[in-house]
Amino acid sequence: MKARTRTNLWFQLALVLTLGTLMAWGPAVPVQAQDVVVKVGNIIPLSGPSASVGLQGKQAREMAVEEINAAGGIQSLGGAKLVMLYADSESKPEKGVAEAERLINTEKVHVLTGCWNSAVTYPVTAVAERYGIPFIVPVSVADKITEQGFKNVFRIAAKDSWWTRDQFAFLKDLQEEFGTKVSKLAFVYENGDWGKGFAEQWKKLAAEQGYEVVLDEPYPSTATDLSPVVQKIRRARPDVLMLVSNAADAILLTNTLAEYKVNLKAVITSGGGHADPSFLKAAGENARYLFDIVEWETDINKPGAQEANAKYKAKYGQNLTGEAVDAYLAMYVLADALERAGSLDPAKIREALAATNYRSGPGMIVGYDAVEFDETGQNEHASLVMVQINDLGQGLERITVWPKGARRAGYTPVFPMPAR
Amino acid sequence: MTRRHYNKMAAAIVLILAFGLPLVVRSATYLHILVLLYFYAYLTTSWNLVGGFAGVLPLGHAAFVGIGAYTSTILYLQYGISPWIGMLVGGVLASFVGVLIGLPTFKMRGAYFALATLAFAEGIRVMVENIDRLGPFVLNGPRGLQIPPLKLGLGNLVFASKEPYYYIILLMLLAVLALTWVIARSKLGYYLNAGGEEPDAAMALGVNVARSKLTAMAMSSFLTALAGAFYAQFTLYIHPKSVISLDLSFEIAFIALIGGRGSIAGPVLGALLLRPVSDFSRIYFGDTLPGLHLVIFGVVLILVMIFQPRGLQEPLTRAYNRLLDRLAPGQTKELGT
Structure with missing residues (x-):
């Protein structure tokens, strides 16, 4: 009898403590929401024969993401910030595939982007498709990348x-x-x-x-x-x-x-x-x-293009290139899709990307006028x-x-x- | 309890552990590593039929992995034939090629045989790299072939998760181990052993050494090709450098030599020891020291060859026997190889 009372006492104490903790944490929930981040995995050649274009792509992404995060992040996700994870493909298909596996399974990224070399992008599309992770391809020209019937690949630039x-x-x-x-x-x-x-x-x-x-x-x-x-x-x-x-x-x-x-x-x-x-x-x-x-020329007559180029040049010491501009635009297209998705569920992000109709905004410094994906995931307006x-x-x-x-x-x- | 009981119990424990592992290991990354571990154990066990029992050192088994991978993938992509059937077709093709290589090369001894098989596998790789089309079959040269993961399921051998692959390769490994166990106790096994150690003496006794070696080669290349098809379905992307590379041939030989060639447990022990070294050195040093795992393999191989020339299976088997002696004294029956 005595033992049971004691158990009850302990039980009540535990209950009070639990409730108290919950109440104390109650108002703290929005604080946690602010910690929500969107993990973006980027597979690009950072060493090896294509390292220079890979670096341009990385810098352009960084510049865009800094701007997006400074402007308050993704509003529909409580101001979530984009967090960039970079992986070096060395321009090797098998390395790209291994890194895609790692980014998806270990780092749990919500979105993938990359990989510049068509030879790397091509096998990575299958990895992204298998796990249902949306994969934004800024530049990789081989036609076949968007001609496999995959639902998770989205290419911004023109194809071959x-x-x-x-x-x-x-x-x-x-x-x-x-x-x-x-x-x-x-x-x-x-x-x-x-x-x-x-x-x-x-x-x-x-x-x-x-x-x-x-x-x-x-x-x-x-x-x-x-x-x-x-x-x-x-x-x-x-x-x-x-x-x-x-x-x-x-x-x-x-x-x-x-x-x-x-x-x-x-x-x-x-x-x-x-x-x-x-x-x-x-x-x-x-x-x-x-x-x-x-793909792009520095004198292009588009609002914001000169400013973006000047900022990039001041930051990294060279002009924007076609590759860099597409990578820059890709980040804004992603931010736009995340805003509409209002969720970190890759399937929701994929749906939002598929419904993209991006016509104006800081990313639109390319030669064409809009980003809208057809059912293969190719930007119809790319030119x-x-x-x-x-x-x-x-x-x-x-x-x-x-x-x-x-x-x-x-x-x-x-x-x-x-x-x- | 007798030794038999203990042996059975040990086998049961290992099996339960192997089958239950995916329930504990939830990380796709670790499951991936385990699948590759079994894949290499399987390859090395298949290799062992020739490299272990027949006493020669083939260094070109990647060619059979490639034949299996390419055959099943081409049949699947171009004709919609299930990889399970493609696997068998690839196996038959590989054993045919294996016999073709074996006919002239089994007459060679030692390093000559190793070099001939190595050159042969490299030749196949260079050919595939330079051929876009072979008759009606699209090989795509160095760009390789991709299997679109659109139709998932057992029939197409494409899954979104790692678990099915884990169980399939585990079953394949158990099957090939059982086959090796049977062969080691069959007439063929004794012929191979005799022909490998003392070919002249064996021939003098009336053993057809060349024919038993060819039989072993046909089986070994057939089994190796099955794993090639599995690998293609697992990674969904194959190219000459991934499935017909020298690295692959060498890694198989490394695992066999370190684990203990000519034994049943050797290839599995070798894979258990070396695969994690390979994977973790790639994860942690892949950027700064690519290829480090091959250096480590080399060092381990030298040490093992100096101190345990019959591979790591020998001291481990001895330890296991001593343990059994303690548990069931008085029954000093030798545990099979």
Whole structure:
């Protein structure tokens, strides 16, 4: 009997203590809510061959996340802050997969982003899909990344096949703007995977849009003399010459074309060697009036772009790049989705991302006007930017000309090219 | 209680532990490590049929892992054939290739055999890396193949959690251990042992050494390929460097040599010891000292070869026997290998 009373006494004491503790902690609950954080796992190449672009992606993410957190974090989650976790892929697929497993299973991240190298991004999509973790891909161009029927992959930037699509869209707009008709095209490209892939798309697009292909010429990128190719171009008499070149051959072709005084209405190139800083130095005046396709250019005419670039340059000592801008935008797209999701449940975040319609805000410093994902997870509005190389009195520079909404204020493209 | 009882009890305890582990280990990361541990124990046990019993040192078993992984993945991706069937097809293909390699190389002795198998596996890797398409089959060269985890379930051998993989590889490991146990007590086992230790003497006694070695090779490569298919389904992504790499071939040999080749327990003991070293050195030193685990393996191998040339299974078996002597004295029956 006595023992039972004692048990009761202990029980009552425990009850009082428990209730008391609960009451004491009661008002403290909002404090805990403020400690809610969104864990963002980022897999990027921080060492190895792609380390420099990986670093740009990391810096751009950091800048965006600092801004988002400073502006009060995610309001619908009680001002939750974004916490960034970085993992180095070393540009190796198996490392990327291992890190994705670790970030999801050990670090319990709510969202993944990455991985720049298409070869790494591709296997990581399967890991994210298996665990149902939304995976935002700022830049990784391989088409197949969003063509696997996965629900958890969201790509912000344009995919491979859109580069050629945009070159042709630009060509069409150019003809309309200047009233000059283009009918004959010449395709000259390096004979690797990249060049052949582009040429295949070009031929399809030319057939669809009623252009006549007067020359279809692959060449080895390592050639030391390209005058036979240039002779062929001259004889074929195209209106527009389209090129895919690596570094040395881009310079050689451009200089040889000038030497033989080949007259063309326009030359449209595909980044790569033509976007390399060494190209403008070595080709000089011969490169003038050439149109090149890129992801982003610093002179882009978008509200906030100059400011963001200036801030980035002050912070990290270099200009924003296409890769960095997409990573920067990705963080704002994520913040927007989290705000609408109001939950840390990956499935809810995925739903919110799928319903994204991001049109204005600090992240919108890219060449296109909106982020909206189609059912494959590809941003439908992503597009590329065309630049023209010209000298406006300060030496040769790359001037954004297309899409028209992003064109440098006060600049009119030169088309057709003046005769040499 | 007799020794038999104790042996049975020990086996039961190990089995209960193995099957119950996922109930305690909830972390996906640790389960992943355990799955790979069993995977390597399985590979090494399969390797052991040739490398242990037949007394030669094959260093190219990654080629069979690759054949299994690629066959089942290609059949699944391109023709929608269940990986379980693809696994068997891969196994048959691998044993065919195994016999092809065995025919000329089993005539070689010692290092020559090791080098020939090593060169062969490297050759296959370089070929796969440079072939995008082989007839109607898409290999994708160095970019590898990915299995989309869209249709989950046992039929497709794709799961969202690690537990099913854990039990499947555990059952595979137990099956291959049982098979090894049976073979070790069969005529084939004695032939292999005789041919491995004293081939001339064995032949003089009328043992067809070459044929028993080829049989062992066919079985070993068949079993290895099954694990390759399992690995593809487990990681969902294979490429030449992941499934046909030299590292993989070496790691199998390391585990066997350190654990004790030619014994049943050796490969499992080796995997138990070396896999955690490999995983944790990768987790903690992966960034600063990549490849550290191979250095540690090397050091361990040297030490084991100097002090325990028959592998770690030997002192452990002896300790176990001594324990049994204490518990059931007077019955000095030798415990099987």
